[in-house]
Amino acid sequence: MRKSVWRKIGLAALVLVLFVSGACAAGTNNDWGGAKAKYVFMFIGDGMGLQQIIAADVYRSSIEAAGPVPALKKMEISSFPVQGMVTTYSSNSFITDSAPAATTLASGYKTDNGVIGMDPSKTKKLTTVAQMARDKGMKVGVLTSVSLNHATPASFYASQPSRNDYYEIGEQLVGSDFDYFAGGGIHQHTGKDKDRKDLYEVAKEKGYQVLRTREEILAAKPGQKLIAVNPVLDGSNAMPYDMDRTEKELSLAEFTRKGIELLDNPNGFFMMVEGGKIDWACHANDAATVICDIFAFNDAVKEAIAFAEKHPDETLIVVVGDHETGGMSIGFAGTQYETFFEKIAHQKESYESFDKKIAEFRKGEEKTFEKMMPMIADSFGLRTATADERKALEEKAKAGDDAARIALSMTLSDLEVEELRAAFENSMLEKKERPKDEATFLLYGGYDPLSVKITHILNRKAGIGWTSYAHTGAPVALFATGLGSELYAGYYDNTDVAWKTMSILGVR
Ligand SMILES: [Zn+2]
Numbered sequence: 001m002r003k004s005v006w007r008k009i010g011l012a013a014l015v016l017v018l019f020v021s022g023a024c025a026a027g028t029n030n031d032w033g034g035a036k037a038k039y040v041f042m043f044i045g046d047g048m049g050l051q052q053i054i055a056a057d058v059y060r061s062s063i064e065a066a067g068p069v070p071a072l073k074k075m076e077i078s079s080f081p082v083q084g085m086v087t088t089y090s091s092n093s094f095i096t097d098s099a100p101a102a103t104t105l106a107s108g109y110k111t112d113n114g115v116i117g118m119d120p121s122k123t124k125k126l127t128t129v130a131q132m133a134r135d136k137g138m139k140v141g142v143l144t145s146v147s148l149n150h151a152t153p154a155s156f157y158a159s160q161p162s163r164n165d166y167y168e169i170g171e172q173l174v175g176s177d178f179d180y181f182a183g184g185g186i187h188q189h190t191g192k193d194k195d196r197k198d199l200y201e202v203a204k205e206k207g208y209q210v211l212r213t214r215e216e217i218l219a220a221k222p223g224q225k226l227i228a229v230n231p232v233l234d235g236s237n238a239m240p241y242d243m244d245r246t247e248k249e250l251s252l253a254e255f256t257r258k259g260i261e262l263l264d265n266p267n268g269f270f271m272m273v274e275g276g277k278i279d280w281a282c283h284a285n286d287a288a289t290v291i292c293d294i295f296a297f298n299d300a301v302k303e304a305i306a307f308a309e310k311h312p313d314e315t316l317i318v319v320v321g322d323h324e325t326g327g328m329s330i331g332f333a334g335t336q337y338e339t340f341f342e343k344i345a346h347q348k349e350s351y352e353s354f355d356k357k358i359a360e361f362r363k364g365e366e367k368t369f370e371k372m373m374p375m376i377a378d379s380f381g382l383r384t385a386t387a388d389e390r391k392a393l394e395e396k397a398k399a400g401d402d403a404a405r406i407a408l409s410m411t412l413s414d415l416e417v418e419e420l421r422a423a424f425e426n427s428m429l430e431k432k433e434r435p436k437d438e439a440t441f442l443l444y445g446g447y448d449p450l451s452v453k454i455t456h457i458l459n460r461k462a463g464i465g466w467t468s469y470a471h472t473g474a475p476v477a478l479f480a481t482g483l484g485s486e487l488y489a490g491y492y493d494n495t496d497v498a499w500k501t502m503s504i505l506g507v508r
Contacts, residue, residue: 045275047280094473107128114163240350
């Protein structure tokens with residue numbers, strides 16, 4: 001009895017050691033015996049679960065549908081030859097945040113929520129696949145649509161106890177000796193209290209060129225390390241949503257194409273590209289904005305595919321989510337077995353862009369729902385109709401009038417108008433005056449009550465559901481193509497993703 005108890009304890013300890021050491025592969029093979037990859041792309045869709053990917057595919061299929069029968073048109077990423085399923089839990093929660101999720105994808109070790117590139121005790125620094133590639137003489141690029149020192153990119157070059165230590169992470173960025181940083185800017189580049197040395201200046205001292213216009217960035221030539229910052233940034237130094245992108249900006253695909261041009265060299269390269277705002281739009285429960293950012297992410301992947309076609313035997317492309325965000329579903333209680341994704345095509349701007357219009361409206365004199373409604377109609381296609389108007393639309397639609405059919409499909413029900421009115425009243429209050437009870441949180445999640453209600457209603461009409469304003473514990477999908485990609489088939493942990501990648505790169 002006693003002996004078997006000790007045997008059990010010994011076994012448990014062994015499992016723990018293997019688990020903590022990252023060697024417990026749970027049946028998946030992490031060792032690549034073939035030729036080593038010279039060019040490795042890791043694309044991380046932040047918050048991009050399988051639901052988000054299929055939502056983008058269903059959307060495109062709905063828009064381009066030739067008839068009523070569903071014919072799924074897959075994006076490039078969902079057409080890759082190898083698929084994996086990946087568990088995402090961190091060392092202290094079944095629901096991870098982006099810091100441990102990316103730390104694990106980069107290093108092969110789990111850590112606690114909020115921690116960047118360190119073990120859960122916050123004493124041991126972890127080494128990342130990007131640093132290993134750099135030390136092997138390869139060039140390294142880190143690209144993201146959020147700030148360059150945000151959790152996901154940070155996890156490839158920094159070690160900090162907290163993801164919120166932006167300045168310290170930024171110091172590690174400029175000290176990383178990586179060759180190309182692109183997308184957002186350095187958040188809090190002069191420190192939280194704006195009293196530290198400007199990190200862009202430190203970067204220049206360390207040999208980086210810092211470019212901020214579309215023309216300069218597109219004209220950049222290989223030879224000097226580069227920090228390429230999108231000409232337009234939001235308050236957190238992230239790029240705007242792709243849906244709101246203007247002509248003077250660069251797309252994630254353009255940053256990727258430039259990166260390939262700058263990093264291509266005889267020793268090869270490792271490039272991490274993050275679609276960071278897929279996550280943010282999921283937090284806000286705005287499906288149209290999510291889907292647009294996924295298409296932008298997929299366009300960036302297409303740049304890697306074009307490169308791989310020229311170097312088919314030396315290139316590996318891995319596309320993976322770090323976790324799922326929002327508990328998104330294809331299907332909603334009210335729409336049951338049907339989807340109407342074409343309805344979200346009416347949305348012309350992101351919730352974030354519309355928030356600014358609401359803020360302006362709030363400052364105005366005549367703050368009525370009736371005055372707001374045309375703005376909602378203009379940006380989201382949702383409209384109100386009297387009983388008589390509705391009846392007239394129904395008759396026209398029945399007679400085959402397509403415009404009437406579409407108008408009817410975008411008309412708010414009585415319940416939806418009631419919900420929208422309540423959200424409007426709430427939104428017109430100053431933020432500090434708004435109710436903070438549990439029911440209000442469940443309705444609006446801390447976002448502007450009106451814009452989150454608009455996207456909720458529009459998404460519900462399309463047949464899309466949301467269950468959270470945070471992340472979920474759902475496993476994510478991984479798609480791989482190229483040299484060594486077969487190693488990624490199966491169902492395994494996010495630690496394994498790093499071990500596989502390091503093995504194929506020949507850095508472990
Ligand atoms: Zn998130």
